[in-house]
Every structure is written in structure tokens, then in C-alpha cells.
Amino acid sequence: DVKVTQSSRYLVKRTGEKVFLECVQDMDHENMFWYRQDPGLGLRLIYFSYDVKMKEKGDIPEGYSVSREKKERFSLILESASTNQTSMYLCASSTYYTRGGLTDTQYFGPGTRLTVL
Amino acid sequence: GQQLNQSPQSMFIQEGEDVSMNCTSSSIFNTWLWYKQDPGEGPVLLIALYKAGELTSNGRLTAQFGITRKDSFLNISASIPSDVGIYFCAGDYGSGNTGKLIFGQGTTLQVKP
Numbered sequence: 390d391v392k393v394t395q396s397s398r399y400l401v402k403r404t405g406e407k408v409f410l411e412c413v414q415d416m417d418h419e420n421m422f423w424y425r426q427d428p429g430l431g432l433r434l435i436y437f438s439y440d441v442k443m444k445e446k447g448d449i450p451e452g453y454s455v456s457r458e459k460k461e462r463f464s465l466i467l468e469s470a471s472t473n474q475t476s477m478y479l480c481a482s483s484t485y486y487t488r489g490g491l492t493d494t495q496y497f498g499p500g501t502r503l504t505v506l
Numbered sequence: 507g508q509q510l511n512q513s514p515q516s517m518f519i520q521e522g523e524d525v526s527m528n529c530t531s532s533s534i535f536n537t538w539l540w541y542k543q544d545p546g547e548g549p550v551l552l553i554a555l556y557k558a559g560e561l562t563s564n565g566r567l568t569a570q571f572g573i574t575r576k577d578s579f580l581n582i583s584a585s586i587p588s589d590v591g592i593y594f595c596a597g598d599y600g601s602g603n604t605g606k607l608i609f610g611q612g613t614t615l616q617v618k619p
Contacts, residue, residue, distance in 0.1 A: 422605075429515070429611060431611040432549075434606070437605075437606060479548055484605070494551045494554060495539075495605065495607060497548030499546075499547055500547065500548050
């Protein structure tokens, strides 16, 4: 079974703090993603990575950065946390190659509920 | 960015009733996926669709990839209390090898025993 783990289920930080959210997958997947989930807005893509050290902006990258130094690990960084970054953060991974080039399932971690005070 | 329109936004039904939800897009999609998210957890894949017109079942769930490739629906028959959660559609419009998906806004389902 694919397993995607996230470093914390719940996190409380103060405005201005630097926040690190870690995600690890154990299936040797090439692609990894960070989303934030807010009521009524669904899942919005923050950043994604399709290879080690490769990253691309998603739909809402402002205020965030990412790091992918190893294939299994994808980190989301809030450089200076703000209250409007209070949200549920979801990490996902997928592989491109099992379906002859068709997008394969994204597997999600359990999420980190971040509160910024 | 691209968006999917998912409806309805929420449903409150009686146990045993059938449920139907759908997603539409202005763009053609190559893949449609349906996920369910239980409270406090990450989304889990229910059904994946890879061909226009494809109709796939998973237990009491049935999903179809629309023939125009711009829509998909998910049906749940004879709902039970554990069907409660948020259902998301997701589609791939041909993002290359990045595996990037577009997600709908979600349908929140509540089932009254």
C-alpha cells in the first residue's frame, strides 16, 4: 500500500514564525504536491514537484516555498506565517509511468491542520 | 487556473436513498477521478476513469466519464451512514508528466440514519 505521511496532524504557530510542513512517501513516486483545503474552495494547488530539485508553482504559491532534496520528501515552507494561512494542508504523490503516460492516482497524506494566531 | 464545477455543494439525505453528483469542465479531460474524504483525513480514491464513455462500478458506487470528455458523474446507491464525507472530482487535462490534477469544490454528504 502507498503511504504518504505528514509530520504533524495539528500545528499552532504565531504570526511571523517560519513554519515547515514535511511530507514523506514510500512508493518511489516522481510527483509530489502540496494543496491547501478551505471550506467551499476545494483543494487548491500551492506547489508541485515532478523530480528531485524540480518545483513548479501551482495556483496559489504566494507566501509559500518548497524544497525537494530527496525523491521521497517534499517540504512546504511558510516563510512568515500569517493568519490567512490558517488552513488544512494536504500532501499527495503520484507516479506518471504506470499507465502509459496517463495521469495516475494521487495518494494523499492525512493532512496537517495549521492554525496561525 | 482551470476549474471544475461540482454540484451539488452539499446534500442531506435519508439512509437508503440514492445519491448523484456531477462535475463539468470547459476543457476536455483525459482522466477523471473521484475521491472521498472522511472527516479529519486525507482524500482517498474511489474510482478512476480513463476513457470517454467509460462506466465503472465499485460496490455501491458507479461513475461515468462523459462522452464529450467534459463531464463526469458519481452515483451512490442505497446510502449508509458511513457514506458521510466530502466527495471530490478531479481531472487531468493533459499536464504532461507532472501528474497535475484539477479538483472540484467538493460535495458534502450527510446521511440521516
